[in-house]
Amino acid sequence: MAIFRRPGRSGEPEPTPDLIAGEIAELVEELERTPAEDAGAGPGAPTAEERAARGRRLGAALVDSVARALARGAKGGRAAAKGAAYGGRTMADQLIHAAPRIPVRNLATLRAQHPRALDADQLADLLITGASRASSTLGAGVGAAAMLPVPPAMPVEIVAETLAVAAVEIKLIAELHEVYGFPAQGTTVQRAGAYVGAWANRRGIDATSLVKPAGFAAMALGGEVRQQVRKRLTRSTLRRLPTLIPMLVGAGIGAAINRRDTRKLARAVRRDLSSRRPLDAGYWAAAAPPARGGKGS
Secondary structure (H helix, E strand, O other): OEOOOOOOOOOOOOOHHHHHHHHHHHHHHHHHHOOOOOOOOOOOOOOHHHHHHHHHHHHHHHHHHHHHHHHHHOOOOHHHHHHHOOOHHHHHHHHHHHHHHOOOEOHHHHHHHOOOOOOHHHHHHHHHHHHHHHHHHHHHHHHHHOOOOOOOOHHHHHHHHHHHHHHHHHHHHHHHHHHOOOOOOOOHHHHHHHHHHHHHHOOOOOOOHHHOOHHHHHHHHOHHHHHHHHHHHHHHHHHOHHHHOOHHHHHHHHHHHHHHHHHHHHHHHHHHHHOOOOOOOOHHHHOOOOOOOOOOO
8 A cells, every 4th residue: 555645636637736746646557557477478588689679669758748747837838847847846846746756655556576585675676677668768768759750858758758767766755664664743734744855865764763753844835845855856857868869879878777777876875774673673574465376486
């Protein structure tokens, strides 16, 4: 079961921040539903080239979905949305608003989905691999979009990709906190704000704050955290400009940049969390999946 619950939708159009937050949350869920590996699935399994092509198509479609929401929701149409690509404050506001909607699995769910992971490190390896693959898919998708004879308004696609990758990484950070026994406390918004702060600072949530839920409210709303998020998003946007190079080169660069950056972030957060003593020594055993007959999947 996800820790962050997405609000239900009504038939009425949502305000712009909610519209974009919903698109980002759905994008992360879609990436999570993508099979991690098709290899070994049998004689009909797709080849590596087919998997790569499918990944680029998925990344392009998902990023385009967020880009359309940015363009559709911004006042003044696509021109205003283009401007958002250069506005770190706007991007930070969108990410902070979207964060509580990002689907995060608790440790019991993670262990049930990955029964072969015998300890925290093995489970963390699987999560990092999956998040890196998702980030790579998004980068390849934007690179593939640059191949079109008449590319779309790429600044909008770049900011959409930046927000989407940030959401993937925030989800990873939240789940790594679960894996190593340091789940954030407080309300959904407070927990999400804490994980966004951890993403911006490239480390685990401050140990003293983990036992003080009231501190998460300040973390979510504090100007210092917002400034860090803004700087991180602006830097990430600029790093993605090489993905606009046409042909498959752009797709390859985008995939490589995202995969490397996500892995680098994951290593830093993981190193921080794994060096601490868990708040509850029995947390891992308590989240063990129920015993089943026969071989595990």
